[in-house]
Amino acid sequence: xxxxxxxxxxxxxxxxxxxxxxxxxxxxxxxxxxxxxxxxxxxxxxxxxxxxxxxxxxxxxxxxxxxxxxxxxxxxxxxxxxxxxxxxxxxxxxxxxxxxxxxxxxxxxxxxxxxxxxxxxxxxxxxxxxxxxxxxxxxxxxxxxxxxxxxxxxxxxxxxxxxxxxxxxxxxxxxxxxxxxxxxxxxxxxxxxxxxxxxxxxxx
Amino acid sequence: xxxxxxxxxxxxxxxxxxxxxxxxxxxxxxxxxxxxxxxxxxxxxxxxxxxxxxxxxxxxxxxxxxxxxxxxxxxxxxxxxxxxxxxxxxxxxxxxxxxxxxxxxxxxxxxxxxxxxxxxxxxxxxxxxxxxxxxxxxxxxxxxxxxxxxxxxxxxxxxxxxxxxxxxxxxxxxxxxxxxxxxxxxxxxxxxxxxxxxxxxxxx
Numbered sequence: 001x002x003x004x005x006x007x008x009x010x011x012x013x014x015x016x017x018x019x020x021x022x023x024x025x026x027x028x029x030x031x032x033x034x035x036x037x038x039x040x041x042x043x044x045x046x047x048x049x050x051x052x053x054x055x056x057x058x059x060x061x062x063x064x065x066x067x068x069x070x071x072x073x074x075x076x077x078x079x080x081x082x083x084x085x086x087x088x089x090x091x092x093x094x095x096x097x098x099x100x101x102x103x104x105x106x107x108x109x110x111x112x113x114x115x116x117x118x119x120x121x122x123x124x125x126x127x128x129x130x131x132x133x134x135x136x137x138x139x140x141x142x143x144x145x146x147x148x149x150x151x152x153x154x155x156x157x158x159x160x161x162x163x164x165x166x167x168x169x170x171x172x173x174x175x176x177x178x179x180x181x182x183x184x185x186x187x188x189x190x191x192x193x194x195x196x197x198x199x200x201x202x203x204x
Numbered sequence: 205x206x207x208x209x210x211x212x213x214x215x216x217x218x219x220x221x222x223x224x225x226x227x228x229x230x231x232x233x234x235x236x237x238x239x240x241x242x243x244x245x246x247x248x249x250x251x252x253x254x255x256x257x258x259x260x261x262x263x264x265x266x267x268x269x270x271x272x273x274x275x276x277x278x279x280x281x282x283x284x285x286x287x288x289x290x291x292x293x294x295x296x297x298x299x300x301x302x303x304x305x306x307x308x309x310x311x312x313x314x315x316x317x318x319x320x321x322x323x324x325x326x327x328x329x330x331x332x333x334x335x336x337x338x339x340x341x342x343x344x345x346x347x348x349x350x351x352x353x354x355x356x357x358x359x360x361x362x363x364x365x366x367x368x369x370x371x372x373x374x375x376x377x378x379x380x381x382x383x384x385x386x387x388x389x390x391x392x393x394x395x396x397x398x399x400x401x402x403x404x405x406x407x408x
Binding site: 202 | 331332334367368370371373374375376377378387388390391392394395396397398399400403404406407
């Protein structure tokens with residue numbers, strides 16, 4: 001029992017940052033990470049085409065549909081999701097090797113995959129990033145300018161259903177003022193490290 | 205049910221900052237509070253004599269033993285504790301009026317009282333502040349220079365037993381580097397405000 005507790009406390013925490021497309025989760029996380037030490041950002045695999053500026057192995061691992069299918073078959077993905085015609089997934093090996101080494105890991109993934117992670121790993125901390133107002137989602141998606149109207153419409157429909165699963169997230173971060181959202185996300189990660197079950201060894 | 209949830213989300217959170225004497229909880233909290241908006245610091249009542257620089261109604265409400273006794277009898281205290289010959293207690297009326305108005309409240313109290321609060325108010329968030337090493341407690345208590353050796357010895361004995369109740373705290377903050385401890389305490393309070401149950405209304 002003691003041994004189990006000790007092993008548990010030395011493992012890292014799995015943070016899952018998610019939210020509707022256009023809520024700004026990438027921006028918030030990108031600003032928060034430099035202020036947090038000892039955290040590993042997990043790079044997803046995807047079948048979608050790179051957007052301008054995206055680099056393979058840094059933004060994503062860009063893979064073919066065949067390759068993605070064999071990763072699924074091999075059990076090499078912690079979660080995966082189909083989204084607007086493309087697949088996204090989290091390679092499990094890197095995640096587990098970091099967690100087992102006691103480092104925290106953060107995933108930035110779609111809601112569908114986030115809920116899959118929570119089912120497999122109940123200890124994962126799910127953080128849902130939303131805009132202050134639902135109508136801002138549409139505005140942000142349009143201003144990004146990288147997608148046609150029908151894709152945006154499907155993203156918005158998806159977002160509506162994602163809000164319905166709200167009670168399955170552990171935290172909600174409102175991306176209104178960016179600095180505030182960054183501070184909230186950073187605080188959630190730091191607070192998690194202070195939880196008694198993570199530090200109980202200090203009392204012995 | 206909906207109504208109950210709604211009432212619950214609009215109430216403030218009760219934070220209880222505690223820890224062994226000499227861990228620096230007053231210093232850490234004093235540095236954290238200015239960076240946190242909308243939080244009410246609860247002033248305790250005590251029967252002990254003011255230390256140099258302490259002001260009645262600001263550091264504590266300094267009261268007689270008779271007055272303290274009647275506060276207990278009137279149910280006017282959320283918690284109280286006897287500590288090294290003196291009584292300390294939290295007037296409940298101010299705490300509840302702030303919480304009901306939706307503001308967070310922070311208590312800085314002894315461990316005995318903190319555990320009493322947790323029993324009465326299971327939603328309270330208990331934060332245990334400790335030095336990086338137990339031997340530092342003794343050093344800090346001596347360097348404060350305001351108490352005789354036998355009082356310090358009793359404080360240390362008390363601290364040892366307080367560490368035994370460690371699993372009843374929600375968070376542990378290590379006061380090694382002060383800035384880090386301040387950041388941790390601040391993060392715990394901000395993260396708590398982001399919990400889904402506090403913000404579920406935003407998803408509707």
